[in-house]
Amino acid sequence: MEIRFILNKKQISIDVKADAVLMDVLRSLGCKSIKCGCETTNCGLCTVWIDGKSRLSCSVLAASVDGCEITTLEGVEEEAAEFGRFLAAEGGEQCGFCSPGFIMNVLAMKRELQDPDLEEIKEYLAGNLCRCTGYMSQLRAIQKYMAAQKEKEVQA
């Protein structure tokens, strides 16, 4: 079946099978940032935005995103790189395999929550597993990034 959707601001029209999952379709379209970590909806590596909300692309039928707007890390590369510098300064990307999904959810959180405290940050990102870092460096990076964002706003 043919579906149409907007991927990173570009109109896409593609033929998919009824049981194709979004993750595979997006990777075939070149969005290699999307990773599969678990197959059971537990790890958050495959996080993309569908109509602005973080979702697990491993469990979304491609057929069901007809007419939707999809954003992957490739679509917010500059913003990801900006936050990524804070993450890298803490060494919080380590192997990097969970970074794209994690960063997508951090950026979603930034859009959804105003001034989240530490507990709110942890809870929002609980669905993003990481085996390398023990999470602390990621939290430090988020807090520094958010402080820097605020500073930017104040200056602007």
Add this chain to the structure above:
Amino acid sequence: MITIDNYAKPATLEEAYKLNQARSSRVMGGMMWMRLGKAHVKTLIDLSGLGLDEIHDEDNVIKIGAMCTLRQVEECEALKELFGDGIAESIRHIVGVQFRNQATIGGSIYGRFGFSDVLTAFLALDTFVELYDGGIVRLSDFVNRAPDKDILLSVIVRKGKRKFRYDSIRRTKTDFPVIACAVVTGIVHGQETWYFSVGARPMKAALVEKKWEIPADASEEMIADYAKQVVSEFTYGSNMRGSAEYRRHLAEVLLRREMSSILAEGR
């Protein structure tokens, strides 16, 4: 792995219902659990686009469309106003925000899963479900029905003034519950009634109703006796997350704490 031949997005409920009458048709919710099963589905029916993704705050009830995500329910102000943080508490531990942006209330309730926090919570609230063909039925009846070919349209919670508490024990914070307990009190037919729902026993949530009038200043011992009594009316089993004996103990502790917290509010 699930295989699907056709994906259908019907334009009307009637069409959806008709499509679902075929033996190898299935209605999809968030695709969280269905995808993990080993099924061959001829026609998968997507109910999005039928207006089932809204929460309606009506005069006497709150009507939650079956395609509402768990995240919508978790953040619903109307439910918060009525029942405090209990509903959100029953949802916020489920995997992660991405999961809850996708999993639907319809999928959670229709699935009648043993581990379901959502089922445990709504069961205690004396909830009704609206079915396309079967009309409006009590969730406590629906929960014991075998899955059929009807379509779940909405979950209906009446607004009557009640107190609600929800708690669970989990191995990790986002794991399935080892036990899930909900307690609700309110006046039913002029009489104070307590609803106790215990899920993940590991069997699916069940409901016990008690017409108890417990004074607000009841002693902790007294409350513990009530908890003991109600806990003995459920059955418990063992699996890799806990033994039957431990689950029973946890249910007793949690139900007692929840009752105690409700009573303290009345003081």
Add this chain to the structure above:
Amino acid sequence: MSMTGDHTAKSSAEEMRIVNHAVPKVDSEALVTGKAVYTNDLAPEDCLIVKIIRSPHAHALIKEINTERAEAVPGIECILTYRDCPDKRFTMAGQTYPEPSPYDRLILDQRMRFVGDAAAIVAGTSEEAVRKAMKLVKIKYEVLEPVLDFRKAKDNPVLVHPEENWRSLCPVGADNKRNLCAHGVSEAGDIEAVLASCEHVIDRVYHTQANQQAMMETFRTYTYLDAYGRLNVVSSTQVPFHVRRILANALDIPKSKVRVIKPRIGGGFGAKQTSVSEVYPAVVTWKTGKPAKILFTREESMTASSPRHEMELHVRVGSDDEGNIRGIDLYTLSNTGAFGEHGPTTVGLSGHKSIPLYGSPEAFRFTYDVVYTNVMSSGAYRGYGATQGIFAVESAVNELAKELGMDPTVLREKNLVREGQVMPAYYNETAKSCALDRCLARAKEMIGWDEKYPCRDMGNGKVRGVGVAMAMQGSGISSVDTGAVAIKVNDDGFYSLMVGATDMGTGCDTILSQMAAECLDCDMKDIIVHGVDTDISPYDTGSYASSTTYVTGMAVVRTCEKLREKICERGAYYLGCPVDDVEFDGEKVTNLKNGESISRKDIGNKVMCFNNEALSASEAFSSPTSPPPFMAGIAEVEIDKETGVVEMVDYAAVVDCGTVVNPALARVQTEGGIAQGIGMALFEDIVYSKKGKDYSNSFMQYKIPSRLDVGNIRVEFESSYEPTGPFGAKSIGEIVINTPSPAIINAIQNAVGVTIRELPATAEKVYRGMQELKD
């Protein structure tokens, strides 16, 4: 000629420009912007999809395989069974030849040894075709009685490896006719006499699980033939050079026919020190000539991989009334599962890296058996046996403290190993660098031990306890691990750093570049580093055994020293003066007599024209010793007195890894290791069915900690200076996982009096313990 300095002897106090600084990883930008740098991102589109049909039985013989109908599925390229594979046994363990792990495997075997063992390989042009064909392969099994209880495996009449061509290359005490993968004893002094004369003897048995490394990127490999007809293997591995040998052994082809390339890796933690996935696409490509790819599912990664060895450890610790530890006796029973990968070696660390934490016992004995059983094979997981041994010995010492009525930190202060001491249980090595005493003191300060020990009732039904443990590890395998490094000078004078050590996300490409930049007095941007390619990279045993910083790091230092000499020589030649008259400051070679100089850039360009000597250097390093890093960890937990639920509150850790090469990366290593240790201590359970099926087969059932489960983790460093290491550095990678289990168990003990000896410490176990205390 004058050099800027001997870099091994550079004191840690001396200001360094790049080493000891938190430099971001050289590959970080690609990683955080999701670039296609991992194995599956790079695999060609036309790879055959390779999948494995796995045994549903723990022990069985294949009686019949019918592949006819499956082969007829359109798109199926080949279906391989044991009849198609060489009958020559090998090991998948990534170890230096001759490997201590027995040669007990075939690519495919007629005998199935665990639920999940490979029965057949299916390769086809699409995932769909392969799945369809897998269902059509009909296999008849003769189901045999399995050996599932590792306590009953030794000398069991049922043999896991009865075959005649089973082979052990090293004298590790292996005997396949007794289900023994290894056996050994090491001792000093008369342990029985010492323990008999001790006023206090703690005699306990501890049990640890076969924990999963659970790296986010599962095992994966793709293979193809190149223009020379050689097998090219791109794989997520920690041990590319060992994989080359393993594949040559498995396929029975010359090693010269194999090339292994390591791209970015999504975590390893030891899992990828075993060649778990490589042989399957390799045999398909070798047979068909076509590119092939295998991606392990998470379920396969959890059920047919290389987890930690399950161990049962029997400890006896004896002391006098004052708490002077006089003797330690340890017997370790290790479960290697169906195959012997890393079986004979992991077990050694359970004694050799736990007993030496205590400075001067009069006697020690360490005995072990490693047994085959019909569960998934074990492998290497961060800590490599030390984790299990330290859990047991540290727990026993904590139980001794309890019996003596002593503060466990005070008991340790009395007995811990100190700088300059000889460690009899650690191959008689001397602790040349050891700040363990300072680590413990600082960790106590960080947590507020004196105010919090043993526990505080929080008044809301909850009680908080603190608990302590110490740890050590090694820095590479002494007299075995070898790292070679090459650096060449290119046009405009930039350097190519070639290493065979594998960055698995841990940042060794970065820290080795830091060392090179420090030695060569240049900036990080002047150095490019190349990922591992066995055709190009100098030999390195691989990234395991906490070897990279210490072993490969020293090779970098040596190579740089050599290269500096050569740069001086070339500079002097171009300046027309004797080499003794010049100095290289990193940017230019200067004739000290007349001030004339030539820049590195000009030298780099000049050597590319009319030049008869390559401007490059390559050196290797191997160490006769393996200097241990040390560490102290203190956990604070909160326990619900009614439910037994344990909540992590705080974890204070202080590490002595010698000079810290990159503080940000070392800190993250430590935090990450502690989080994994917390998972091991509290959550990560392995549950088998009665027939040997592993139920803990997904992230849904095997729960690694989320960010809500680890509490606060705080890390500091107390540096010693290791005279044999690069810039005084020792290792960091593995030691960091060793303290949480014993420290958390001790905290639980101090909070509610319950001692858990079998991990993980679930709430139910704590609750049951509290009930028993009440009764």
